[in-house]
Amino acid sequence: MTLILDPDEPAGWREAPHRADTADDPLTAGLNPQQLEAVEYRGPALLIVAGAGSGKTRVLTHRIASLIQRREAWPSQILAITFTNKAAAEMRERVEALLGEGASGMWISTFHSACVRILRREAESIGLSSTFTIYDSADTRTVLKRIIKQLDADTMGFTPASAQAKISKLKNELADVESYARNANLNDPQEVMFLEIFRQYTRRLREASALDFDDLIAETVYLFRAFPKVAALYQRRFRHLLVDEYQDTNHAQYALIRELTRPVERAIVDELDAHGVLVRGLVDERGEIPGASLTVVGDSDQSIYAFRGADIRNIVEFERDFPGASVVLLEQNYRSTQNILSAANAVISNNFDRKDKKLWTADGDGDQIVGYTGYTAHDEAQFVVDEIEALHRAGTAYRDIAVFYRTNAQTRALEEIFVRSAVPYRVVGGTKFYERAEIKDAMAYLIAVANPLDELALRRILNTPKRGIGPATETAIATFAEQNELTFRQAMRSAGELGLGPKVTGAINALADVLDEAAAMLVPSQAGIEAGTNEGASKVSDVLVFLMERSGLLDALRNSRDPQDETRAENVEELVAQTRDFDRENPQATLVDFLTQVSLVAAADELDDASGTVSLMTLHTAKGLEYHAVFLTGLEEGLLPHQMSATEPGGPAEERRLFYVGITRARKRLYLSLAMSRAQFGEVAVAMPSRYLQEIPEGLIDWKQSPGMATSRGGTQPRALNARRGQGGGASGGAWGTRGRDLERFSVTKNAGAKTEWANRVTGTVRDNGDLTLEPGDRIRHADFGEGRVSQVTGEGTKRIAHVSFDTAGAKKLLIKIAPIEKL
Numbered sequence: 001m002t003l004i005l006d007p008d009e010p011a012g013w014r015e016a017p018h019r020a021d022t023a024d025d026p027l028t029a030g031l032n033p034q035q036l037e038a039v040e041y042r043g044p045a046l047l048i049v050a051g052a053g054s055g056k057t058r059v060l061t062h063r064i065a066s067l068i069q070r071r072e073a074w075p076s077q078i079l080a081i082t083f084t085n086k087a088a089a090e091m092r093e094r095v096e097a098l099l100g101e102g103a104s105g106m107w108i109s110t111f112h113s114a115c116v117r118i119l120r121r122e123a124e125s126i127g128l129s130s131t132f133t134i135y136d137s138a139d140t141r142t143v144l145k146r147i148i149k150q151l152d153a154d155t156m157g158f159t160p161a162s163a164q165a166k167i168s169k170l171k172n173e174l175a176d177v178e179s180y181a182r183n184a185n186l187n188d189p190q191e192v193m194f195l196e197i198f199r200q201y202t203r204r205l206r207e208a209s210a211l212d213f214d215d216l217i218a219e220t221v222y223l224f225r226a227f228p229k230v231a232a233l234y235q236r237r238f239r240h241l242l243v244d245e246y247q248d249t250n251h252a253q254y255a256l257i258r259e260l261t262r263p264v265e266r267a268i269v270d271e272l273d274a275h276g277v278l279v280r281g282l283v284d285e286r287g288e289i290p291g292a293s294l295t296v297v298g299d300s301d302q303s304i305y306a307f308r309g310a311d312i313r314n315i316v317e318f319e320r321d322f323p324g325a326s327v328v329l330l331e332q333n334y335r336s337t338q339n340i341l342s343a344a345n346a347v348i349s350n351n352f353d354r355k356d357k358k359l360w361t362a363d364g365d366g367d368q369i370v371g372y373t374g375y376t377a378h379d380e381a382q383f384v385v386d387e388i389e390a391l392h393r394a395g396t397a398y399r400d401i402a403v404f405y406r407t408n409a410q411t412r413a414l415e416e417i418f419v420r421s422a423v424p425y426r427v428v429g430g431t432k433f434y435e436r437a438e439i440k441d442a443m444a445y446l447i448a449v450a451n452p453l454d455e456l457a458l459r460r461i462l463n464t465p466k467r468g469i470g471p472a473t474e475t476a477i478a479t480f481a482e483q484n485e486l487t488f489r490q491a492m493r494s495a496g497e498l499g500l501g502p503k504v505t506g507a508i509n510a511l512a513d514v515l516d517e518a519a520a521m522l523v524p525s526q527a528g529i530e531a532g533t534n535e536g537a538s539k540v541s542d543v544l545v546f547l548m549e550r551s552g553l554l555d556a557l558r559n560s561r562d563p564q565d566e567t568r569a570e571n572v573e574e575l576v577a578q579t580r581d582f583d584r585e586n587p588q589a590t591l592v593d594f595l596t597q598v599s600l601v602a603a604a605d606e607l608d609d610a611s612g613t614v615s616l617m618t619l620h621t622a623k624g625l626e627y628h629a630v631f632l633t634g635l636e637e638g639l640l641p642h643q644m645s646a647t648e649p650g651g652p653a654e655e656r657r658l659f660y661v662g663i664t665r666a667r668k669r670l671y672l673s674l675a676m677s678r679a680q681f682g683e684v685a686v687a688m689p690s691r692y693l694q695e696i697p698e699g700l701i702d703w704k705q706s707p708g709m710a711t712s713r714g715g716t717q718p719r720a721l722n723a724r725r726g727q728g729g730g731a732s733g734g735a736w737g738t739r740g741r742d743l744e745r746f747s748v749t750k751n752a753g754a755k756t757e758w759a760n761r762v763t764g765t766v767r768d769n770g771d772l773t774l775e776p777g778d779r780i781r782h783a784d785f786g787e788g789r790v791s792q793v794t795g796e797g798t799k800r801i802a803h804v805s806f807d808t809a810g811a812k813k814l815l816i817k818i819a820p821i822e823k824l
């Protein structure tokens with residue numbers, strides 16, 4: 001092992017750091033006494049626990065800046081861990097702004113990037129090449145798929161996704177093959193099989209010099225444990241370790257922190273010294289280098305990653321794990337108005353098993369929270385955009401406004417309205433809807449059908465979903481096409497002449513068949529051809545559904561248990577929903593028309609202006625951030641809490657923390673919105689207000705209903721929400737928290753009648769026109785659009801839609817169940 005001086009260490013390193021004069025220090029001015037105590041703390045371990053917006057991140061930033069400015073530490077002696085790359089960049093910027101100079105050599109990064117950096121340097125010690133590959137989730141599943149196939153493990157119920165989840169969980173707990181084998185019950189064939197899968201997976205990655213995401217942390221821990229001298233280099237180097245969002249660390253990350261903060265024993269110190277590593281100024285009277293000073297900050301109310309193995313116990317047991325630790329509690333909130341904080345307090349107090357703490361501010365109540373219930377997701381999106389335009393006119397910069405949602409699929413409706421407005425926006429931490437890989441894949445199928453000459457689209461889908469057509473085959477087809485002056489598509493049809501195996505040839509032909517069949521669906525009927533119309537041709541949505549099903553793309557995503565693939569499947573379903581809308585709105589339009597419209601939407605992305613852009617992101621991405629105005633959208637049962645959470649222990653409580661995280665991002669203005677119906681896979685489902693909305697005290701929210709509902713009270717008797725239960729309201733499912741595992745407080749304290757009354761207030765009149773019979777030719781009156789004639793009724797049951805030509809308002813489509821209409 002060679003020991004070298006760290007390249008990040010500045011020349012000035014050899015001068016021992018010294019403590020500068022602290023009087024009138026701008027770094028500490030304006031901090032409250034508890035914050036000051038945390039910034040000035042000099043000792044082995046410090047835990048800062050506090051609610052949202054109380055200055056935890058700010059204290060970390062000031063602490064780093066003060067250590068550097070007072071020359072108590074060199075930038076290279078600092079390691080700060082944040083939860084996202086965005087947070088890391090922000091913290092670095094702030095530290096540098098406080099210092100008034102750059103601070104290179106300082107490590108501010110996520111756990112994963114810090115570990116990659118360490119592992120690339122030290123790879124040889126653990127038999128890896130320093131150019132090791134990092135496997136993403138998809139790569140991992142590909143490897144597992146092959147192993148499972150080879151072992152016939154699928155017959156025992158193993159899938160790549162299930163094996164992946166189990167392996168990931170083990171790695172987050174730092175269990176490797178050996179330790180798993182020691183504890184496994186070898187009489188259980190399931191366990192024996194899993195052990196074999198785990199063993200082979202580990203071996204294959206090693207052979208490929210590859211690490212998966214979980215390995216990055218776990219391998220660093222193993223490295224440090226197996227090679228104390230390597231560990232000593234980092235223990236000596238990082239004198240100050242600071243961790244933000246500590247409540248979301250898992251066991252492996254916790255172990256890493258422990259390794260990094262261990263003291264360096266005297267024997268190793270001597271060895272480092274002998275190798276020319278500078279230790280002077282670091283050793284104590286026993287000849288050891290004491291453990292690094294550790295500062296962690298967290299808020300157990302904001303723990304939202306239990307599904308990825310995060311362990312709140314890391315916070316609860318901090319004092320036991322790090323003896324001599326000090327604890328600082330921050331109480332005052334500096335971010336939000338009291339109204340926003342009161343809403344957050346009220347919501348989170350419904351979670352059991354937490355220490356009661358109340359956020360408060362000295363800054364006054366502020367504006368009321370604004371509530372809005374849209375008819376549809378589009379209506380809701382329109383409200384959001386209108387309000388943003390109003391805020392902007394009143395002087396709020398776009399960059400100071402954010403829109404949050406629970407699932408990525410919700411961006412579709414939002415983006416459509418944003419694109420039509422002039423409001424610049426960007427989707428943070430995720431590509432825009434049409435840029436997402438799975439949407440591009442689905443679109444590539446449509447493009448390949450619409451334009452068989454488009455080689456790019458064909459190549460994209462050739463092996464998507466994976467159908468065993470490798471790059472060599474792809475090249476063979478391309479070469480054959482070139483040599484014989486054929487298109488790529490024609491060459492695919494000549495696969496039999498390429499000398500490929502029968503399976504590959506079969507796969508290529510099957511894909512070509514699917515594309516041919518889809519193309520045939522687009523041919524108009526004889527009458528249509530004669531009339532020059534599109535009559536008789538299949539709708540775009542039908543062609544897309546056919547392609548997604550026959551190609552296996554949707555199944556591959558749906559059957560995977562990787563949470564990301566689930567989102568991808570939802571996105572593809574959103575695209576299907578969008579084509580359904582398109583078909584309804586443009587009955588005569590062709591596939592090419594659809595593709596053209598999509599390209600135009602995508603081309604409008606260039607929008608930007610000097611005052612920045614509005615940020616759209618998921619609630620998970622929003623952690624740690626703050627904005628002047630925050631819009632929390634899609635506050636419906638099934639979305640928040642997400643329907644998946646219902647089946648997980650602690651799920652609804654974690655979803656509530658997510659809602660709490662969302663609320664506490666807002667500084668001055670908070671908007672809560674939902675839609676009464678939401679399209680899911682092209683079906684319009686009736687949505688129910690999120691149970692969490694009910695937990696916010698009445699007076700805090702000013703409900704502005706959608707115009708269509710505000711005036712619709714006359715005529716129809718409001719009906720009990722209960723009447724809707726069990727009517728298969730799509731994603732909304734069982735209303736009002738009656739799901740089995742959701743043993744939550746309000747379901748015992750609030751009676752059903754109160755719930756109904758409350759829901760009526762939220763959604764305007766709760767209509768149920770479920771039994772209203774309408775036929776083409778019927779005259780109706782709509783609360784806003786006036787009188788009109790029904791031209792068509794489509795859909796069934798709760799999803800019946802009336803197509804109405806209004807006398808003055810033009811053509812509209814109405815969801816009969818909830819529309820404010822009466823038959824004349």
Ligand SMILES: Nc1ncnc2c1ncn2[C@@H]1O[C@H](COP(=O)(O)OP(=O)(O)OP(=O)(O)O)[C@@H](O)[C@H]1O
Nearest residue numbers: 030031032051052053054055056057058334335624
């Ligand atoms: N003493 C203070 N004086 C003025 N502003 C402060 C003070 N402390 C914190 N702030 C401001 O309050 C806001 C919230 O601070 P910060 O983001 O550090 O809170 P946090 O506890 O990390 O929140 P979260 O739990 O959401 O991560 C920031 O705008 C910060 O600059």
Ligand SMILES: [Mg+2]
Nearest residue numbers: 056057058624
């Ligand atoms: Mg923070």
